[in-house]
Amino acid sequence: MDKEARLHGTTSAEHPQALRLWLRLLTCTQLIETRVRGGLRERFNTTLPRFDLMAQLERSVDGLKMNELSRRMMVTRGNITGITDQLVGEGLVERLAVPGDRRASRVALTKKGRRLFNTMALAHEDWIVKAFAGLGAKDITTLHTLLGHVKKGISP
Amino acid sequence: MDKEARLHGTTSAEHPQALRLWLRLLTCTQLIETRVRGGLRERFNTTLPRFDLMAQLERSVDGLKMNELSRRMMVTRGNITGITDQLVGEGLVERLAVPGDRRASRVALTKKGRRLFNTMALAHEDWIVKAFAGLGAKDITTLHTLLGHVKKGISP
DNA sequence: TATTGTTATACTCTATAACTATA
DNA sequence: TATAGTTATAGAGTATAACAATA
Numbered sequence: 001m002d003k004e005a006r007l008h009g010t011t012s013a014e015h016p017q018a019l020r021l022w023l024r025l026l027t028c029t030q031l032i033e034t035r036v037r038g039g040l041r042e043r044f045n046t047t048l049p050r051f052d053l054m055a056q057l058e059r060s061v062d063g064l065k066m067n068e069l070s071r072r073m074m075v076t077r078g079n080i081t082g083i084t085d086q087l088v089g090e091g092l093v094e095r096l097a098v099p100g101d102r103r104a105s106r107v108a109l110t111k112k113g114r115r116l117f118n119t120m121a122l123a124h125e126d127w128i129v130k131a132f133a134g135l136g137a138k139d140i141t142t143l144h145t146l147l148g149h150v151k152k153g154i155s156p
Numbered sequence: 157m158d159k160e161a162r163l164h165g166t167t168s169a170e171h172p173q174a175l176r177l178w179l180r181l182l183t184c185t186q187l188i189e190t191r192v193r194g195g196l197r198e199r200f201n202t203t204l205p206r207f208d209l210m211a212q213l214e215r216s217v218d219g220l221k222m223n224e225l226s227r228r229m230m231v232t233r234g235n236i237t238g239i240t241d242q243l244v245g246e247g248l249v250e251r252l253a254v255p256g257d258r259r260a261s262r263v264a265l266t267k268k269g270r271r272l273f274n275t276m277a278l279a280h281e282d283w284i285v286k287a288f289a290g291l292g293a294k295d296i297t298t299l300h301t302l303l304g305h306v307k308k309g310i311s312p
Numbered sequence: 313t314a315t316t317g318t319t320a321t322a323c324t325c326t327a328t329a330a331c332t333a334t335a
Numbered sequence: 336t337a338t339a340g341t342t343a344t345a346g347a348g349t350a351t352a353a354c355a356a357t358a
Contacts, residue, residue, distance in 0.1 A: 017296045018288040019281055022188065024303045029185040031310050032178065037347095047347065066317060076350060081318055103316040103357045125175055132174040134309025139302055140173045146291065146299050147180045153290025154187050193324095203324070222340060232327060237341055259334045259339040315358070323350085328343105335338070 032131045039127050044120050049073070051124070053083050054092065054109060054117045063096060063108025092116060188287045195283055200276050205229070207280070209239050210248065210265060210273045219252060219264025248272060 033048075040046050056072055057063055066084065070077045084107055087093040092113030098104040109117060132140060189204075196202050212228055213219055222240065226233045240263055243249040248269030254260040265273060288296060 016281065016285060017293060017300070018285045021288060021296050021300045021303075022284045024300055024307065025181070025185055026189070028303050028306050028310070029181055031307070033182070035310075049348070067315085070317095075348085077317060078319075078351085079349060082348095098316095101316080101358075105317075125172065128178045129172060129174045131310050132177060132306060134305045135302065137173060139305065140177050142298065143302050143306075144173070144177045144180055146295055146302075147177075147184050149290045149295065150184050150288060150299075151180065151187070154184070154191075154287050205325070223338085226340095231325085233340060234328085234342075235326060238325095254339095257335075257339080259332095261340075313358100316356085317354100318356100319352100319354075321351085321353105324348085326347085327345085330344105331342075332340085333338100334340100335336100 032128070035131070036124065036127055039123060040120070043123060044116070046120070049075070049079075049083055050087060051120060053080070053087065053107075054113060055121070057093060057107060057109045058114070058117050058121070060108075063093075063106040065098065065104050065106050067104070069107065087113070188284070191287070192280065192283055195279060196276070199279060200272070202276070205231070205235075205239055206243060207276060209236070209243065209263075210269060211277070213249065213263060213265045214270070214273050214277070216264075219249075219262040221254065221260050221262050223260070225263065243269070 037048050040048060040051055044051075052073055053069060056069055064072075066077060066080050069084075070080045073080070084093060084095070088095065091110055093107050094110050095105045095107055098106055135143070193204050196204060196207055200207075208229055209225060212225055220228075222233060222236050225240075226236045229236070240249060240251070244251065247266055249263050250266050251261045251263055254262055291299070
């Protein structure tokens with residue numbers, strides 16, 4: 001019995017197709033995610049949420065409000081405060097004033113942060129490309145399309 | 157920009173196919189997993205690891221050794237001890253002696269545990285089937301096959 | 313009153329490592 | 336020495352809720 005078959009203590013044949021598909025989807029995602037987390041930790045001493053927050057900021061020249069980061073990353077504001085604090089402590093992002101609203105602040109990558117993120121993004125892309133190396137371009141497109149249907153069917 | 161496009165603060169068009177696929181795979185998995193965890197919590201006041209452990213035991217009449225559970229669930233033995241303790245506390249599983257090795261013990265579902273698991277498994281299957289309701293049987297097979305290639309390419 | 317961000321806290325999930333009791 | 340299981344602890348990741356400052 002391979003790992004996926006073991007995942008819920010059962011062999012595939014006895015389950016509806018959907019359940020088999022879910023176990024496989026979960027296994028693939030977990031394998032890739034574990035590698036990405038491990039890579040971020042070992043090579044850059046960082047975590048996935050921190051990488052994600054920096055990725056959010058990478059394309060916005062003026063940074064984003066905490067509020068907006070919370071919405072985009074789908075975690076509560078308190079957690080954004082915590083992640084931001086860490087990144088500020090390492091000089092990778094900074095809190096800037098929002099003119100006209102003294103409650104708010106926007107967070108932006110520093111030069112150092114932007115430089116580091118570019119390096120991390122290259123490594124990240126490499127890990128991902130390697131993970132799907134077994135698929136041809138056409139397969140990737142097919143997978144992307146089919147998962148698009150799944151996503152549409154379950155989006156909140 | 158939809159949730160997936162936001163996930164790493166970027167639009168799809170600028171990325172290689174593999175990266176776009178990964179973001180979509182991650183989004184789908186997280187959406188489904190969040191629902192499953194939520195359902196297990198709300199309807200059965202339990203968690204995914206606890207459900208998984210019970211699922212491992214469901215098909216083995218004589219139960220499994222902690223060791224074997226650890227291997228199958230891909231978590232360390234200490235964690236199996238913890239999950240087992242909780243389930244024992246609720247009378248859902250029991251620790252039994254292993255003849256010929258007094259270090260070991262096997263864990264097995266109690267009658268109560270087996271009854272509860274059957275109920276949970278039905279609900280679980282329902283959530284999963286619903287999650288993939290947007291796909292036809294042929295699409296599900298195609299997805300399963302393609303993900304099989306992915307899995308093969310990255311298996312540890 | 314409502315919103316922005318912070319703080320405090322708690323819980324799940326997992327890993328590492330030291331420990332015991334057997335083998 | 337090696338293995339089965341336990342214990343203790345740490346850290347990631349997330350949520351809830353109370354709070355201060357501002358709108």
